[in-house]
Amino acid sequence: MLSRRIIAIARGRAVVVNNRTSAIALTRGWYAPEAAQSHARKAKFHSSNLLQGTRRPEYWFTGFVPETVKVPQMAESISEGTLKSWLKQPGEFVNADEEVATIETDKIDVSVNAPTAGKITELLAAEEDTVTVGQDLFRIEPGEAGESESKPAEPKSDQTKHEETTPAPPEPSKEDVRKKDDSSVQESKEKKVAKETKKHEQAPSKEASKPKEPESLAPRVAFSRNETRVKMNRMRLRIAERLKESQNAAASLTTFNEIDMSSLMEFRKKYKEEILKEHDVKLGYMSAFAKASTLALKEIPSANASIDGSEIVYHDYVDLSVAVATPKGLVTPVVRNAESMSMIEIEKEIAALGKKARDGKLTIEDMAGGTFTISNGGVFGSLYGTPIINLPQAAVLGMHSIKERAVVVNGQIVIRPVMVIALTYDHRLLDGREAVTFLVKVRDYLEDPRKMLLA
Incomplete structure (x- = not known):
């Protein structure tokens, strides 16, 4: 056998x-x-994952199997992004829905949150890597804080068992302890003296002790012709692509007009404190321009239209795109159904969207769509400007700074606060007559805000 x-x-x-x-x-x-x-x-x-081989060997004694978190779905038109930062590192504990990473796309920043509470065990991508939807991003070991200390102990080795069964040596007598302490004190004193002597002998002079300034800290020379290269972020790349597309596709033309802002400034000065107290929102000029634009768009519907192939799409609503400057670039969140809102409601929505834009919390839904755009370069001191159309829209209204100017009123020269406004429009959709008429109606509504109550 x-x-x-x-x-x-x-x-x-x-x-x-x-x-x-x-x-x-x-x-x-x-x-x-x-x-x-x-x-x-x-x-x-067999019901055990261990026998099936589905659990990795390093987790056989932990009681948990790490969960792999993938890159989430961001939007229909977005399939990839750049991993900008890891907010957590391996070994750190996270709560459920706590942000772990940030992915930058060409439109928004997407937060990747932990699906459950647990400990991050492995990061599967590095910062600045391009990641795609559905790609493995990191692994998390589910559990609560402090569970790692309460996990089952590892089996004791033969050496540990031998040490536990070996009898402890007899305690030393008082005389032995006293002799040992005396010898330790004497040894410490000798070491201290030797250390001080060595330190004194090796002490450098004052001149030698002065640290040399590194070459990198040397003062920069003017006109040194140095160059610094910085990689463009995805949002800036997308902005450049869309603006160039607009220049190439639209038959852009800009028309200008001037607005006497006296009445609107008086209106704002009279009611802004009351509105701030009752509605907790500051009354600005943007809401008045938005309201005037929605009323003018009802009369000139071509300015609220768009081109889809060989067809013109006329919108029965006004989704107002408001240009907001952020550290990463210009974004245009949308005020939905602005035609049905009051000035105070528009002001509240613009303030909320502006805060989300500056905090980097805008979503795809906040920026999708839009039928007409208003851009306010006046807050930065712009006096004149020709804004670029936000395709597929037909037009964009540009606001500029308010300057006191000598103007003629009823045959007399007077000082008035004047703003120059510009309308850039797609000549494929609007003729000059329609574009100029639209801008004149906006001017008339703003020079006498009471007219907006009659529209």
Whole structure:
């Protein structure tokens, strides 16, 4: 019997005794086909993940299997982004829905949150890497804070068991303790004296002790012709692409007009404190321009239209895109159904969208769509400007700074606060007559705000 086992082992076959594969054959990896099939059948009906091989060896004794978190779906038109930063590192604990990473896309920044509470075990991408939707991003080991300390202890080694069973040595006598303490004190004193002597001998002079300034800290020379290269972020790349597309596609033309802002400034000065107290919002000029624009768009519907192939799409609503400057670039969140809002409602919505834009919290839904755009370059001191159309829209209204100017009113020269406004329009949709009429109506509404109550 023994000789047959040895021959079978030599020929590479596993030896089966009492329906169990020989320990020798298993240990050395000698599996015959019959033995492998038997092992597979047993594993198939076994409920343990350990036998099935689905749990990685390093997690056999932890009680948890890490969960792989993938790059989330961002929007229909966005399939990839740049991993800008990791907010958590391996070994750190996170709560459910806590932000772990930030992905920058060409429109918004997407937050990746933890699906459950647990500990980050592995990061599967590096910062500045391009990641795609559905790609593995990081692994998290589910659990609560402090559970790592309460996990099952590892089996004790033979050495530990031997130490526990070995009797403790006898305690030293008082005389031995006293002698040991005296010798320790004497040794410490000798070491201290030797250290002080060595320090005194090796003390450098004052001139030698002065640290040399690194070359990198040397003062920069004017006109040194140095160059610095910085990679463009995805949002800036997308802005450049869309603006150039607008220049290439639209038949852009700009018309100007001037607005006497006296009445609107008086209106704002009279009611801004009351509105701030009652509605907790500051009354600005943007809401008045938005309201005047929605009323003018009702009369000139071509300015609120767009081109789709060979068709013109006329919108029965006004989704107003408001240009907002952020550190990463210009974004245009949308005020939905602005035509049905009051000035105070528009002001509240613009303030909320502006705050979200500056905090980097805008979503795709906040910026999708838009039928008409208002851009206020006046807040930065712009006096004149020709804004670029935000395709597929037909026009964009540009606001500028208010300057006191000598103007003629009823045959007399008077000082008036004047703003220059500009309308850039797509000549494929609007003729000059319609564009100029639109701008004149906006001017009339703003020079006498009471007219907006009659529209």
